[in-house]
Amino acid sequence: MDSVLIAIPSQNPGGLDAGLGAHFGHCDLYTLVAVQGGSVRDVQVVPNVPHQQGGCMAPVQYLAGKGVQQLIAGGMGLRPLMGFKQVGIQVLHGGEARTVGEAVQAAIDGKLMQFQQMHTCGGGGGL
Template identity: 65%
Template sequence: MNNLRIAIPSNNPGGLDAGMGMHFGHCDIYTIVDIEGGAVKTVSTLENVPHVQGGCLAPVQHLASHNVKALLAGGMGMRPLMGFRQVGIDAYFAGSFATVGQAVQAFIDGKLPAFSTEFTCGGGK
């Protein structure tokens, strides 16, 4: 695995020990993890942007503007999934993990499926 920046919807305060924020657009904060050579290099956080009805693409653009290349999430609607594809961010389903760190390790180990329409929801929380 080459150098890669990933974002994980998280509960406050973020970080590897934080709980997963299961719906990407409604999370408190994003944990941003830079992976280098198959290992965690740096961990930081990024505030979410306001998510209003129909505004699901705002968080997509926000993450893209911070050079995120992959998203690990438990839920999202079809519209943002298409948005992530359009901006070149790969989305992976990580809904079965309690903490951000567990999801990140599963990603590094290649154990997360690509987010597909079977994982999408109708929106909301």
């Protein structure tokens, strides 16, 4: 299996034991997890970007610039979901995962489904 860089919206302080951020655009930070051959190789925590400038698309461009290939999210609006598709980042629905580590393991195991339009919300954090 090739190496893949996965971004997960996270609660403070980030890392594999952190709780999942409920909504991608309004999370405190992102945990970036490099996975290779079915194993976690590296974990980094990066702050979220201000939402005002560029709206929902600012985090999309920010994560694309960091080389992210997959994003695991519990909620997001349709506009950023389309933005991730445009920049080539695959979005997976976090499902039942409660922590970053659980979500990453579920992704490695192929248990997460592709994030669909039916999973989107109206934005603004209202799930």
